[in-house]
Amino acid sequence: MPRNRMVPIILCLMLIFGSLPALESVRADNGSVSITATSLNVRTGPGLSYPVTGLVKKGEKFSIVKEEGDWIQISLGGSKKGWVAQWFTAKEAAKTAVSPAVSPNAQSSGSVTVNGLRVRKGPGTNHQVIGSFNSGQAVEVLSSNGNWAEVRTKDLRGWVSKEYITMKESKTSEAPPASTKTSGTVTATSLNVREKPSLNSGKIGQLSYGAAVTVHSQSNGWAEITYSGKSAWVSAEYLKIGGKPAADSGKAPTPADQFTGTVTASQLNVRDKNSLDGSVVGSVSKGQSFKILDEQNNWVKIEFQPGKTGWAAGWFFDKKKNGPVAAPSQSVKNSSVSMLHNGTNIRKGPSTSTAVIFRANQGDSFEILSVEKDWYKIALPNGTSGFVAGWIVSVQGTAPQIERPGAEKHTKNKTIVIDPGHGGRDNGTTGVRGTLEKTLTLKTAQLLYDKLRAAGTNVILTRNNDHYISLGSRVSSSHYQNADAFISIHYDSINDRTVRGMTTYYYNSKQMPLGEQIHSSVVSKTMLKDRGTRFGDYHVIRENKQAAILLELGYLSNPAEEMLVNTNQYQEAVANGVFEGLARYFKNN
Known part of the structure; x- marks a missing residue:
């Protein structure tokens, strides 16, 4: 082939292969993991029940595609992907062009949340225990490696599990300008407000569905807001964030007792506490309406008889604010269920005594139409509907996750x-x-x-x-x-x-x-x-x-x-x- 005809081909190849590093860098945006087990199974899905498709070895590094619970999907080269157990990996932070990765010497303050927290020589349970910390002890956080944090006090330096440390970044830079504030709206029925961005932190209040807040900052899935005139934190997952900054009034949100709820279940038990463990103190019937006195963890407190109050499951109430504006206590819009087991029975009605009309397998997903008792009414592929027990499926979306009181x-x-x-x-x-x-x-x-x-x-x-x-x-x-x-x-x-x-x-x-x-x-x-x-x-x-x-x-x-x-x-x-x-x-x- 003449040399002059080769030139455009060579240029094309250079363009194609020259773009590969850029593609790889995009793939690495989620960070990467290093394998810590001697050999680790790679599976087709995020769970031990999924088939093994291969093995990876200790020290090998892979780009993270996505995460689900305690499982990480990794890139195995080309279009090949697989899932590995997170607890056998050490995570490395994603690299971005906007802000450099935090230096290993960047320091934060932290607080221990449990008694007897083991301190080890290195980041892993295979390292020697060199001491322990007790709940509430203050530590200096030096660096992190996967699920482990390197910490020190005046007497001890070593590695501990991040799970038992509440961390707060040291304020070494100027506060962000006021223009970074954004408005947010609560999308959950009731949203816990905490002192710090951690589930281990103390709860100082609750926000109701539709409450407006000003978001000052966000960190690791948490949003900083003002509550009763003080800085506080809520889960960003249950906020709709965007729009112009809301005015900071410094006041607590609208109280829950401005809502009225109408019972949607045929018969609904009222209990002495906001849990299925509570004793039944009465019952209410479909169509009855009550002023909602309080809300906690998807339960509502009502005065079900003159002078008698109790708790009932909030997802069995059609909730309205000030009469005309509906704010459902537990929406099922855009929610679905995923089967946890092969051969799951889908029944004609919300009871095990009704006929089985369909069987589904692990991973199958169905749209939720409504919640009835402890069952989900779901849309089936043939255009009909059926019912599945709430305690044998997982839920995606805003619908409540039903848990049958039992062994747990x-x-x-x-x-x-x-x-x-x-x-x-x-x-x-x-x-x-x-x-x-x-x-x-x-x-x-x-x-x-x-x-x-x-x-x-x-x-x-x-x-x-x-x-x-x-x-x-x-x-x-x-x-x-x-x-x-x-x-x-x-x-x-x-x-x-x-x-x-x-x-x-x-x-x-x-x-x-x-x-x-x-x-x-x-x-x-x-x-x-x-x-x-x-x-x-x-x-x-x-x-x-x-x-x-x-x-x-x-x-x-x-x-x-x-x-x-x-x-x-x-x-x-x-x-x-x-x-x-x-x-x-x-x-x-």
């Missing part, structure tokens, strides 16, 4: 230490098909961890990746955390390949009730052969001063049982069984 109320705020057996150089037993016990115990533990954490339980894993931990360290974790329950997870093996089933071990009479409740619950969920609850002389329960048990969740030496315990369905059943067993134990003790 007994495990909430309890401290549970979950101990995945073996790890690192200690493989445990190996199944006839090659399953490593250490891998399976970690998988089970992580599922249980997610379930308990979602229910408001304080959960600690003795290990969260494939590394060796001594038996003494496992027990020390139980004592240090003052655990309400310690559960060591294992899988069994024996020379006789026909032996199968589940066994639960305890060492003393104090541990026996916990073992019996969890054992019976897991057996009923998994339908595994019941080998009983019995005495066992194992270090992690013998030396443990807390309520502690050891579970043997099936035999890897039995080929059929090895296949069963590796399935997602079995793992979910075990997690559900342990969760419900814990709830029964705490309910009775």
Whole structure:
């Protein structure tokens, strides 16, 4: 080919490849993560139930595409993406051209929110503990690495979990000009106002639906406003921000008692507190209207009889302000539900006694038409509608997330230490098909961890990746955390390949009730052969001063049982069984 004809082609190639760095920089706008586990599964979706599509190694770095809960979607090159667990990564801040990244030496003040917060030599649970802080202790925040913050006091310097530090940037620069103020409107039924930009901060008041505020600044999903003449913070997620700055009157927002609510449910219980845990003190009927005296957490306080007040679920009220202007207590507009399980039943009416008219799978999404009792009425693909139980779906949008009172109320705020057996150089037993016990115990533990954490339980894993931990360290974790329950997870093996089933071990009479409740619950969920609850002389329960048990969740030496315990369905059943067993134990003790 003549040289002069090559020139335009070469120029085109230069233009194409010259643009690639720019494309990469756009992709990196969300920041990047570095893998901290030895090897980490990459999954097709944000959860342990999604299939594994590959592995990434410790130290590898990837651009963040997006985040969902405790999961991060990463770019694997080209158009390929995948999801990894956030707790096995260290996040690096996004780089922008407008403002340089904060220097590692940029300092902030912080306050510890829990007692006994461990201070470590480095940013991770694999680093040595060098001390501890107590709630309220002031610290100087030096730098951060993923979910860890480097802090110091006059006596100690080290790394702590960011989750237990309330941080406030040091005021080293001039205050922003007044022109940066913007107006905001509250979009939630009732919005908590806090002293600081943290859920751990004290609540100083509430704003009602439609309240106007002036937003002075925003930081990490929080908006700074003026409340009762003082600086305060609210979640920016529930503000519609924009328009001209609102005048700062310094006054509290319009009180909730300027609203009237009309009952939309056929019959609605009134309780003595704003929770399903409250005792029923009366009831109201569809069409009745009441002056709303107060609102908290989607519940409204009403005078349901002369001289008698109580709380009712706010999403069953059609709320109006000053008569004509409607402000729904809980809008379902532009809201949808997402299925949490395969084979979810969609029924003809809002009750389990009605016929199943459709079945949906995990991840399927449907528009919410209305809320009836504890059920969502949803639009189906064929143009009809059906009902799905509110406690088995997740909600996107402004509709309320219905939670059925059950096991979670007994495990909430309890401290549970979950101990995945073996790890690192200690493989445990190996199944006839090659399953490593250490891998399976970690998988089970992580599922249980997610379930308990979602229910408001304080959960600690003795290990969260494939590394060796001594038996003494496992027990020390139980004592240090003052655990309400310690559960060591294992899988069994024996020379006789026909032996199968589940066994639960305890060492003393104090541990026996916990073992019996969890054992019976897991057996009923998994339908595994019941080998009983019995005495066992194992270090992690013998030396443990807390309520502690050891579970043997099936035999890897039995080929059929090895296949069963590796399935997602079995793992979910075990997690559900342990969760419900814990709830029964705490309910009775």
